[in-house]
Amino acid sequence: MRPQVALAGAALACAVALVGCQSSIEGTATRTPDSFSEPDFPTPRPSRPTTAPPTTGPAPSTRTGPPAGEVLAPQNGYVFIQTRTGKTRCQLDEQEVGCESAFTNAPEIDGLPANGVRLSADGDLSWVLGNLGAIPAVTLDYRTYSAVGWTIEADENGTRFTNDGTGRGMVISVEGVESF
Numbered sequence: 001m002r003p004q005v006a007l008a009g010a011a012l013a014c015a016v017a018l019v020g021c022q023s024s025i026e027g028t029a030t031r032t033p034d035s036f037s038e039p040d041f042p043t044p045r046p047s048r049p050t051t052a053p054p055t056t057g058p059a060p061s062t063r064t065g066p067p068a069g070e071v072l073a074p075q076n077g078y079v080f081i082q083t084r085t086g087k088t089r090c091q092l093d094e095q096e097v098g099c100e101s102a103f104t105n106a107p108e109i110d111g112l113p114a115n116g117v118r119l120s121a122d123g124d125l126s127w128v129l130g131n132l133g134a135i136p137a138v139t140l141d142y143r144t145y146s147a148v149g150w151t152i153e154a155d156e157n158g159t160r161f162t163n164d165g166t167g168r169g170m171v172i173s174v175e176g177v178e179s180f
Helices: 002-019
Strands: 079-082 088-092 096-101 116-120 125-128 144-147 150-155 158-163 169-173 176-179
Touching: 079 144, 088 158, 088 169, 096 169, 116 169
Parallel strands: none
Antiparallel strands: 079 088, 088 096, 096 116, 116 125, 144 150, 150 158, 158 169, 169 176
């Protein structure tokens, strides 16, 4: 009698488990439209040392002259910046600069206005859709900086990125982008 009770209990448990594993759910699927706006949570900001860290020797550089302005140190090969107004954010590495902004007159990509631009060290410019996410961006003041082989000149009319090796670059603002 005991084996039959155990077998009946196991069968009942399997039946209950199967009822709870339905693959369809009644109702209508809904989703909100894609949003390319930034998340509302605060972005962590790296602290800046007030004095330069000690060096053991000269750092390699692709510049032909001395670095221009304050040197921004990379994190895992990237430098993350945002303009003083906070309207434009960028990531730089040795090969390219990628920026996002709420451009006032951007071209459309797949039916949506582009919110980003990418510039290679060779001067190739392309408009993109995307979101840099929660990057640890350093807020630029209106002055000149140097980062991973690029010179950055920030002022109230826009931000100019010039590759130190090729001399190619762009000026970016919410009004648009001009490459050179």
